[in-house]
Amino acid sequence: MNKFNKCLIIAQSRLAALELGSAGKEFAQELSLVCLGAPVSAEGVDKVYALADREQSVTAYSTAIAALIKEQGYQLVLAEQCRNGRLMAGIAAAVLGVGVQTDAFQISAGEKGIVTKKLSYGGFAALTEESGSCGVICVGAGMFPAAEEKEASEPELLSPLSSGISTLERKEKLVQRTNLAAARRVVGVGRGVKDAESLALAEKFASAMEAELGCTRPVAEEDHLLPTSRYIGVSGVTVRPEVYFALGISGQIQHTAGCDQAGLIFAVNKDEHAPIFKGCDFGIVGDLNKLLPKLMEALANK
Amino acid sequence: MKYVVCYKLVPNESSIGVGGDKSLDFGGCEWEIGQYDLRAVETAAKLTEASPENVLIALTVGDAVVENSKLKKSILARGPQELLAVKSEKLANADSLATAQVLAEAIKKIGDVDAVFFGEGSGDLYSQQVGNMTGALLGWNTVNAASRVEADGDGLLVERNLEDCTEVLKVSLPAAVSVTSDSCVPRLASMKEILKAGKKPSTIEPLEGYQADGDRKVSQLSLKVVDKTARKCQIVSDDEEGLAAAVAWLRKL
Numbered sequence: 001m002n003k004f005n006k007c008l009i010i011a012q013s014r015l016a017a018l019e020l021g022s023a024g025k026e027f028a029q030e031l032s033l034v035c036l037g038a039p040v041s042a043e044g045v046d047k048v049y050a051l052a053d054r055e056q057s058v059t060a061y062s063t064a065i066a067a068l069i070k071e072q073g074y075q076l077v078l079a080e081q082c083r084n085g086r087l088m089a090g091i092a093a094a095v096l097g098v099g100v101q102t103d104a105f106q107i108s109a110g111e112k113g114i115v116t117k118k119l120s121y122g123g124f125a126a127l128t129e130e131s132g133s134c135g136v137i138c139v140g141a142g143m144f145p146a147a148e149e150k151e152a153s154e155p156e157l158l159s160p161l162s163s164g165i166s167t168l169e170r171k172e173k174l175v176q177r178t179n180l181a182a183a184r185r186v187v188g189v190g191r192g193v194k195d196a197e198s199l200a201l202a203e204k205f206a207s208a209m210e211a212e213l214g215c216t217r218p219v220a221e222e223d224h225l226l227p228t229s230r231y232i233g234v235s236g237v238t239v240r241p242e243v244y245f246a247l248g249i250s251g252q253i254q255h256t257a258g259c260d261q262a263g264l265i266f267a268v269n270k271d272e273h274a275p276i277f278k279g280c281d282f283g284i285v286g287d288l289n290k291l292l293p294k295l296m297e298a299l300a301n302k
Numbered sequence: 303m304k305y306v307v308c309y310k311l312v313p314n315e316s317s318i319g320v321g322g323d324k325s326l327d328f329g330g331c332e333w334e335i336g337q338y339d340l341r342a343v344e345t346a347a348k349l350t351e352a353s354p355e356n357v358l359i360a361l362t363v364g365d366a367v368v369e370n371s372k373l374k375k376s377i378l379a380r381g382p383q384e385l386l387a388v389k390s391e392k393l394a395n396a397d398s399l400a401t402a403q404v405l406a407e408a409i410k411k412i413g414d415v416d417a418v419f420f421g422e423g424s425g426d427l428y429s430q431q432v433g434n435m436t437g438a439l440l441g442w443n444t445v446n447a448a449s450r451v452e453a454d455g456d457g458l459l460v461e462r463n464l465e466d467c468t469e470v471l472k473v474s475l476p477a478a479v480s481v482t483s484d485s486c487v488p489r490l491a492s493m494k495e496i497l498k499a500g501k502k503p504s505t506i507e508p509l510e511g512y513q514a515d516g517d518r519k520v521s522q523l524s525l526k527v528v529d530k531t532a533r534k535c536q537i538v539s540d541d542e543e544g545l546a547a548a549v550a551w552l553r554k555l
């Protein structure tokens with residue numbers, strides 16, 4: 001493909017601005033950057049835009065960003081794959097009349113445009129797509145090396161809507177970083193772990209096995225037993241440990257897509273028909289609340 | 303208020319068949335309402351139930367599956383008073399913008415809609431884009447990542463759950479809102495509601511009457527089944543023998 005003429009990068013975090021900066025250089029001649037967070041610039045970026053009032057929700061800037069894309073005639077938009085970045089990608093795509101390529105595990109130059117590969121149908125299939133002469137791509141963390149950082153000198157400010165969306169409150173959250181993606185051993189807990197007591201047992205097992213603790217999506221989102229940064233699967237973290245211990249996990253594809261690259265899988269589930277038993281190396285049918293103490297005791301007494 | 307909730311019918315992935323060249327065979331599939339769209343239905347139904355004057359219309363686009371009567375009842379049993387579906391063979395393989403263009407046009411046709419709700423992403427492609435695009439095409443206030451939605455006078459109070467913060471917004475109408483998967487727990491449809499749903503009006507419109515063409519905007523180069531790692535599947539029960547085997551297996555690690 002020929003390089004795109006003009007590319008707009010939309011990034012919230014500093015690191016994403018730098019990574020998308022190097023992606024932009026690979027695919028386009030001329031780069032502009034909209035910083036949804038603190039202004040920053042990257043080597044190769046010609047023009048920086050920033051939000052006039054960062055106390056206002058990013059949602060109040062959709063109109064300004066849509067107008068910018070229309071005026072400047074960008075053919076390629078690269079957006080950080082975070083919730084605000086996804087929103088702006090959708091806005092950009094509506095302006096440009098194209099679809100958005102998201103959640104790609106591979107992004108490369110194709111014959112006509114940018115080719116992306118993503119998992120679909122819960123991880124059952126891989127979908128390969130190619131943009132046309134205009135494209136909008138959501139780019140995940142770590143897909144490109146970070147470009148050299150530059151100071152964002154006098155960014156041009158974008159104005160929020162004067163009415164329509166007003167921000168009443170903003171609260172920072174504590175973000176829990178995890179080592180799951182790089183862990184040598186991982187214990188994953190599913191909804192078979194129903195309360196704090198079972199979770200404590202799973203934690204004890206994880207520490208006996210020297211494993212990091214992860215979970216399924218509903219354990220994080222519905223039961224709030226662990227932070228969302230710990231859920232494994234097609235829409236969460238992908239783990240590649242030597243051993244994965246699946247405790248009380250049914251084994252639906254959306255979850256197993258995130259642990260299929262484990263060297264070995266050990267499963268505990270009280271239902272002998274649970275799909276996890278069709279995708280593990282060793283499985284034991286039983287109640288984890290009874291089994292885990294027995295296993296730990298036996299392992300402790302050599 | 304007049305609300306619309308959009309939903310997608312998706313194949314249950316465990317029922318998708320595999321062709322010789324690893325292609326996907328949807329022939330004998332079981333179809334269901336996208337898990338995360340049910341959250342949008344619940345959110346919209348709660349808002350609607352606050353006043354007998356409120357109306358909720360369910361809207362979907364797709365191929366012949368939109369006519370499946372069990373699925374029509376299933377959505378109508380969860381709160382909407384009526385259903386509109388836009389049908390075309392092409393829409394089976396629509397991408398996010400192709401879908402959003404049809405939805406936006408349908409919402410304009412319905413007319414006087416105050417707010418439209420979406421799930422976070424569809425169960426099949428999960429690009430998390432259709433709500434954002436539809437809102438943008440309509441030129442409405444557009445919000446994703448909504449973890450809580452309440453009526454607030456002439457607008458909506460929306461809590462957004464982002465990676466590093468939460469924010470509370472006052473959003474004026476008309477608005478397009480995509481709710482998160484943890485925004486609420488969807489109701490189970492009762493037998494009584496399912497029976498009532500059979501009597502609710504539903505309209506199927508062919509895409510031919512629309513300006514939107516339903517064609518993909520991003521080309522699909524391939525769609526192939528992903529190979530799964532083959533595993534030994536040694537399964538034991540929790541008797542003494544099984545436990546001993548498990549301990550031996552773990553000791554070898």
Ligand SMILES: Cc1cc2nc3c(=O)[nH]c(=O)nc-3n(C[C@H](O)[C@H](O)[C@H](O)COP(=O)(O)OP(=O)(O)OC[C@H]3O[C@@H](n4cnc5c(N)ncnc54)[C@H](O)[C@@H]3O)c2cc1C
Nearest residue numbers: 190191192216217233234235236248250254255270271288
């Ligand atoms: C678009 C989309 C994306 C998704 N992405 C993800 C994702 O990234 N990651 C993810 O995990 N999920 C994801 N999901 C959800 C996924 O489909 C499943 O719902 C989820 O993985 C199931 O989690 P679970 O196994 O913990 O719960 P369940 O399916 O409820 O399974 C619980 C299991 O625990 C067993 N059990 C119960 N009690 C005990 C006990 N005492 N001892 C032993 N076993 C017990 C049961 O037999 C059962 O098999 C996604 C869904 C959608 C629609």
